[in-house]
Amino acid sequence: MIKADRVFGIIGLVLSLWFYLESTKFNYMAEFTPGPGFFPFWVGVILAILSCWLLFDSFRRKPSKEDTKRVLPEKHALYRVGFIFLMLVGVRMFMPFLGFPITVCLFVAGILFSLERYGIGKSIGYGMAYAAVIWVIFEHFMEMGFPKGFLGI
Amino acid sequence: MEIFNGLMGGFAVCLTPYNILMSFTGCLLGTMIGILPGLGPSATMAILIPITFGMDATPAMIMMCAVYYGAMYGGSTTSILVNVPGESSAVITAIEGHQLAKKGKAGTALGLCAIGSFTAGILGTLGLVAAAVPLADFSLKFGPAEFFSLILMGMLTIIFVGGKSIPKSLMSAVIGLGLGCVGTDIVEGKDRLTYGIAELLDGIDFVVLVMGTFGIGEVLVSAEEFRKVEPINVKFRELFPSLKEVIQVRWAVLRGTLIGFVIGVLPGAGPTIASFVSYGIEKTLHKHPETFGTGALEGLAGPESSNNAATSGAMVPMFALGIPGSGATAVMLGALILYGLKPGPMLFVENADFVWAVMASMFLGNIILIIMNLPLVPAFASLLRISYALIYPAILMICVIGAYAISTGLFDVGLMLMFGAAGYFMKKADIPPAPMLLALLLGPMMERSLYQALNLSYGSMLTFVTRPISATLLALSVLMAVSVGFKSVQRARALVTDEDKA
Numbered sequence: 304m305i306k307a308d309r310v311f312g313i314i315g316l317v318l319s320l321w322f323y324l325e326s327t328k329f330n331y332m333a334e335f336t337p338g339p340g341f342f343p344f345w346v347g348v349i350l351a352i353l354s355c356w357l358l359f360d361s362f363r364r365k366p367s368k369e370d371t372k373r374v375l376p377e378k379h380a381l382y383r384v385g386f387i388f389l390m391l392v393g394v395r396m397f398m399p400f401l402g403f404p405i406t407v408c409l410f411v412a413g414i415l416f417s418l419e420r421y422g423i424g425k426s427i428g429y430g431m432a433y434a435a436v437i438w439v440i441f442e443h444f445m446e447m448g449f450p451k452g453f454l455g456i
Numbered sequence: 457m458e459i460f461n462g463l464m465g466g467f468a469v470c471l472t473p474y475n476i477l478m479s480f481t482g483c484l485l486g487t488m489i490g491i492l493p494g495l496g497p498s499a500t501m502a503i504l505i506p507i508t509f510g511m512d513a514t515p516a517m518i519m520m521c522a523v524y525y526g527a528m529y530g531g532s533t534t535s536i537l538v539n540v541p542g543e544s545s546a547v548i549t550a551i552e553g554h555q556l557a558k559k560g561k562a563g564t565a566l567g568l569c570a571i572g573s574f575t576a577g578i579l580g581t582l583g584l585v586a587a588a589v590p591l592a593d594f595s596l597k598f599g600p601a602e603f604f605s606l607i608l609m610g611m612l613t614i615i616f617v618g619g620k621s622i623p624k625s626l627m628s629a630v631i632g633l634g635l636g637c638v639g640t641d642i643v644e645g646k647d648r649l650t651y652g653i654a655e656l657l658d659g660i661d662f663v664v665l666v667m668g669t670f671g672i673g674e675v676l677v678s679a680e681e682f683r684k685v686e687p688i689n690v691k692f693r694e695l696f697p698s699l700k701e702v703i704q705v706r707w708a709v710l711r712g713t714l715i716g717f718v719i720g721v722l723p724g725a726g727p728t729i730a731s732f733v734s735y736g737i738e739k740t741l742h743k744h745p746e747t748f749g750t751g752a753l754e755g756l757a758g759p760e761s762s763n764n765a766a767t768s769g770a771m772v773p774m775f776a777l778g779i780p781g782s783g784a785t786a787v788m789l790g791a792l793i794l795y796g797l798k799p800g801p802m803l804f805v806e807n808a809d810f811v812w813a814v815m816a817s818m819f820l821g822n823i824i825l826i827i828m829n830l831p832l833v834p835a836f837a838s839l840l841r842i843s844y845a846l847i848y849p850a851i852l853m854i855c856v857i858g859a860y861a862i863s864t865g866l867f868d869v870g871l872m873l874m875f876g877a878a879g880y881f882m883k884k885a886d887i888p889p890a891p892m893l894l895a896l897l898l899g900p901m902m903e904r905s906l907y908q909a910l911n912l913s914y915g916s917m918l919t920f921v922t923r924p925i926s927a928t929l930l931a932l933s934v935l936m937a938v939s940v941g942f943k944s945v946q947r948a949r950a951l952v953t954d955e956d957k958a
Binding site for chain 1: 626627636679885903907
């Protein structure tokens, strides 16, 4: 956890610098009131102070039992999480081209086949079932207006 | 009399067939999702928000409240049968309830939870009805200075009481404040942090953040490993505790209800603290405290009741002041804004029918839950046998749909995925996301109040200390910050002393 605190502290410092730099683009004060730059400025300043506090604490304190706990999971778990996340990114990227039902089907089938070790037939079957149920509820009844792909569905 | 008339009017609205159906659906869905290991009430509500899109505010909010109660109950079922609490507020239930289940008394544990939750839910809702109206009336005296001070106090309470690590909780909140700056500012109408992206002109939608951090983030954590859950079997005829057991826990239930409600009203001190305080008190008062941890009935019923009563208590500041008292009520507050309502004391003035209908629906929801859940517990428990591999892809797709539905575009989906990744790492690094969500909701309100207060006082900051209510709230905030800061310094000094001795 100590390593995680240091990483978060550094991220905090970077974010604080970003907020501060953004705040300089606007007026700090208006006539009587804070200007648009007021809040981002103080967000940057306070975040910088807190980040330094966290970094200082992480270097100063003795590692406790909690600190020796592994933050990131084992490689195989990280692979699973990374794969799921990439599939979600794929959904975002390809939905306009493939359309909603095909994207959902491929997402579910891909997860079940690659990660959960279902057979190809079962994976595609579940994928189609999920796509159908979600389409009926959200597109047919609730008329969400999902993107239609190159097949027009 | 006003309260009685209001409540009767509320029942007239909520007891229509459609609203009863919404309440039932919310209870059912909330229980079904809440029963899934690793998903607590906040994540459950975040995932089910998309279902309420396009509905009128009243049935939508009735459903969300029912989802909240249902998720709390579902989470208790998982805690007892599988020993996996969905949220920190269910930890005590897991400790005592699972021990009872291992002794073959799962039905007793589930039955006592249901009875305790029902009693606390009804009494807590009565407390909500009694407290919210006078508080809302009082807060009509609030001006912008008072609201600024109240929001500041609320945020400090949540930060200091909510997280294990104060700097991390504070950082999470400050980042949330920064995210709240995205969009068009209220002073000069300038676009802050939008980089020319039109979708960001109205700011970051809280649904995107909540579904990303609580929905996607939680599911990613749960999906790390192959999951094989073996819940303890429970039969229908074993579900009802004996009359002797119910009588044995009656005072624990009533104490838990009172403790939970009072703690729930305090912003930041939600069901988790309520359940632990109740547990501590029951253990202290019990003739045989050594039985706690091995399946003590009072150790289960008291905290479970206080858990539910805190839920009602947390809604008092949410309805009356527009200040959420916990992460879950923050999600609800965001939902209120989503439905086009302005939370705060004016809600009782401008939308009184809505408020009374929602409060009346909480009575209805509790009744539906106890009627539905007791006989259906074996069916709900069987949901736990469905492979998680088939469940989490569906949850992820619902989150994608929810983000898409906000503006019928994919930009919010991409933003949600970013928050999902952030939520995952925050969970792993023990950084609480609730302060960030609260700050995203409260930050713009805080900025607006500050702007209005200084406008009215021609730029004089003295307005915050010369107005008595504002000064009191600020003083409480300072006291809280000093006492927590003092404890941190003491801890640091103890650490240094230990190091010197070594």
